Amino acid sequence: MKRVTRADRPSGPATADDTYDVIVVGGGPAGENAAQYAVAGSDRTVALVEHELVGGECSYWACIPSKALLRPSQVLATARHMPGVGEKVSAHGVDVPAVLARRDGLTRHRDDSSQVDWARSAGIDVVRGRGRLDGERTVAVTGAHPDRPRILRARHAVVLATGTVAVVPDTPGLRAALPWTSRDATNLLEIPRRVLVVGGGVVACETATWLRQLGVEELTMVVRGSRLLPRVEPFAADLVTEALRAHGITVRLHAAIRQVERPDVRETGIGRIHGGPVTVELDDGTRLEVDEIVVATGRRPTTSTLGLDTIGLASDAAITVDDHLTVEGVDGDWLYAVGDVAGRAALTHMGKYQARVCGDVIAARAEGRPLGGARYRASADHHQVPQVIFTDPEIAAVGRTAEQAHADGFDVEVLEADIDVAGAALSRDDFTGHAALVVDRATDTLVGATFVGTDVSELVHAATVALVGHVPLDTVWHAVPSYPTVSEVWLRLLEARRS
Ligand SMILES: Cc1cc2nc3c(=O)[nH]c(=O)nc-3n(C[C@H](O)[C@H](O)[C@H](O)COP(=O)(O)OP(=O)(O)OC[C@H]3O[C@@H](n4cnc5c(N)ncnc54)[C@H](O)[C@@H]3O)c2cc1C
Numbered sequence: 001m002k003r004v005t006r007a008d009r010p011s012g013p014a015t016a017d018d019t020y021d022v023i024v025v026g027g028g029p030a031g032e033n034a035a036q037y038a039v040a041g042s043d044r045t046v047a048l049v050e051h052e053l054v055g056g057e058c059s060y061w062a063c064i065p066s067k068a069l070l071r072p073s074q075v076l077a078t079a080r081h082m083p084g085v086g087e088k089v090s091a092h093g094v095d096v097p098a099v100l101a102r103r104d105g106l107t108r109h110r111d112d113s114s115q116v117d118w119a120r121s122a123g124i125d126v127v128r129g130r131g132r133l134d135g136e137r138t139v140a141v142t143g144a145h146p147d148r149p150r151i152l153r154a155r156h157a158v159v160l161a162t163g164t165v166a167v168v169p170d171t172p173g174l175r176a177a178l179p180w181t182s183r184d185a186t187n188l189l190e191i192p193r194r195v196l197v198v199g200g201g202v203v204a205c206e207t208a209t210w211l212r213q214l215g216v217e218e219l220t221m222v223v224r225g226s227r228l229l230p231r232v233e234p235f236a237a238d239l240v241t242e243a244l245r246a247h248g249i250t251v252r253l254h255a256a257i258r259q260v261e262r263p264d265v266r267e268t269g270i271g272r273i274h275g276g277p278v279t280v281e282l283d284d285g286t287r288l289e290v291d292e293i294v295v296a297t298g299r300r301p302t303t304s305t306l307g308l309d310t311i312g313l314a315s316d317a318a319i320t321v322d323d324h325l326t327v328e329g330v331d332g333d334w335l336y337a338v339g340d341v342a343g344r345a346a347l348t349h350m351g352k353y354q355a356r357v358c359g360d361v362i363a364a365r366a367e368g369r370p371l372g373g374a375r376y377r378a379s380a381d382h383h384q385v386p387q388v389i390f391t392d393p394e395i396a397a398v399g400r401t402a403e404q405a406h407a408d409g410f411d412v413e414v415l416e417a418d419i420d421v422a423g424a425a426l427s428r429d430d431f432t433g434h435a436a437l438v439v440d441r442a443t444d445t446l447v448g449a450t451f452v453g454t455d456v457s458e459l460v461h462a463a464t465v466a467l468v469g470h471v472p473l474d475t476v477w478h479a480v481p482s483y484p485t486v487s488e489v490w491l492r493l494l495e496a497r498r499s
């Protein structure tokens with residue numbers, strides 16, 4: 001079948017050929033993958049509706065620029081701790097303009113033309129504009145002419161993949177002060193001298209790490225809870241907190257901002273300092289003056305303008321899906337949601353995983369095939385989620401923490417070991433780290449694993465395979481780690497229960 005490509009076509013009145021087999025609203029990593037998998041190897045047609053940049057938050061504002069900012073300082077630290085190399089590298093940190101230039105290269109200067117080319121090559125029509133449900137199997141796309149939406153109809157499926165947006169609390173004076181969100185922090189063009197980071201989650205910790213590495217002189221984190229990173233093993237969060245403090249960052253726990261004043265506010269654009277100094281009053285009465293505030297207090301799903309009310313769902317409701325990624329509470333198995341907006345695990349790799357499952361489900365239903373088999377269920381969303389937090393030290397974890405396992409009724413044994421093996425000592429003179437396996441005694445299988453330390457990110461996939469595969473630890477004993485690699489920590493962990 002010949003495809004009609006309407007990429008970049010301006011919005012206009014509906015035409016007869018505005019019917020697609022599948023319509024995906026939101027062109028981030030989840031939406032792109034759902035579109036690709038729903039039509040791969042078939043003659044089905046698919047429209048991908050995107051009102052900003054194809055590639056989504058991850059490519060331009062989140063994962064890619066943040067890791068591009070973090071990696072150079074990690075390389076520098078590794079070089080500095082290597083005798084014979086450290087003496088040869090600069091004592092003055094990284095070359096900031098070069099780091100920013102590499103970041104901009106990796107985010108392609110926020111130009112999505114290569115992603116659009118990829119979409120076309122995968123048989124996906126990119127439709128520019130804001131998509132909104134307009135009744136069953138119908139999406140109204142608003143572009144340059146808000147009064148004349150283009151109406152798209154779907155034969156088989158509509159997939160919602162609209163992600164999340166940063167939340168800025170309504171603390172007096174905060175929104176008026178135009179604080180930075182993660183979009184500014186990842187796309188920074190200027191380095192403020194004094195910064196206050198509000199929040200203690202992953203965005204807050206990673207952001208504080210690169211801001212300090214890139215030259216922020218005074219950095220304070222204001223965290224309302226009793227510790228940073230409340231969803232990871234406490235030993236891992238503690239090591240990150242110690243390291244942030246050792247790098248000169250002030251971490252104030254049990255603290256909150258009460259009021260913000262910025263007399264000189266300026267709309268200078270993304271990544272630039274948004275005006276003059278900011279005075280922040282904390283709830284204990286302390287007053288701080290900083291040059292910029294970074295708000296990292298979480299995100300909310302982009303649902304409020306999605307037209308959910310036109311199909312009988314509450315307009316600002318969180319979307320809930322079943323394991324086929326089909327939206328619950330909607331008749332007819334035509335509406336799906338994947339990625340952050342589905343509220344399962346707000347991580348790029350999990351959104352893409354859900355999208356692969358969703359695309360396969362749409363294809364099977366379109367072809368009248370049964371949904372038998374593991375391929376059609378997003379089972380990993382349930383306590384099998386891996387994540388790497390790219391702080392210094394890194395945290396790499398999968399599944400449940402010991403506390404979560406206890407709460408879920410497991411009788412668990414926790415195996416712990418310092419990452420003190422030949423491979424670690426060889427990779428870096430100051431290598432430190434710690435690891436823990438959470439083992440279900442009833443089945444002798446993993447329900448969780450956490451590694452914290454220098455460069456531990458690649459260790460987590462072995463744990464993920466063992467956990468998802470329900471591999472008994474007696475069998476893992478025969479998975480011999482190579483010498484001399486950091487993976488030998490697995491041997492130390494398994495030895496911990498023999499002694
Ligand atoms: C600073 C930061 C760093 C992160 N780092 C990592 C990391 O290292 N690893 C990791 O796994 N995750 C990371 N994440 C999380 C990751 O960015 C998200 O999980 C991921 O982007 C979710 O993908 P998505 O496709 O669901 O949504 P998004 O990437 O948010 O894409 C949604 C798309 O939908 C579009 N859209 C929204 N509404 C409409 C509409 N009505 N019509 C048309 N288009 C619409 C948006 O413009 C956007 O392009 C990070 C997040 C942040 C904030």
Ligand SMILES: NC(=O)c1ccc[n+]([C@@H]2O[C@H](COP(=O)([O-])OP(=O)(O)OC[C@H]3O[C@@H](n4cnc5c(N)ncnc54)[C@H](O)[C@@H]3O)[C@@H](O)[C@H]2O)c1
Nearest residue numbers: 169199200201202203204224296297298299346388389390
């Ligand atoms: N490396 C990675 O995988 C990576 C990196 C960044 C973000 N992410 C993901 O992106 C998502 C968003 O991350 P995040 O850090 O923005 O959210 P989060 O929910 O992880 O953390 C938000 C933090 O803000 C605090 N908070 C909330 N409201 C507050 C308020 N009014 N005042 C003060 N503190 C407040 C919370 O207690 C929490 O500590 C998460 O799912 C995260 O896992 C992943």
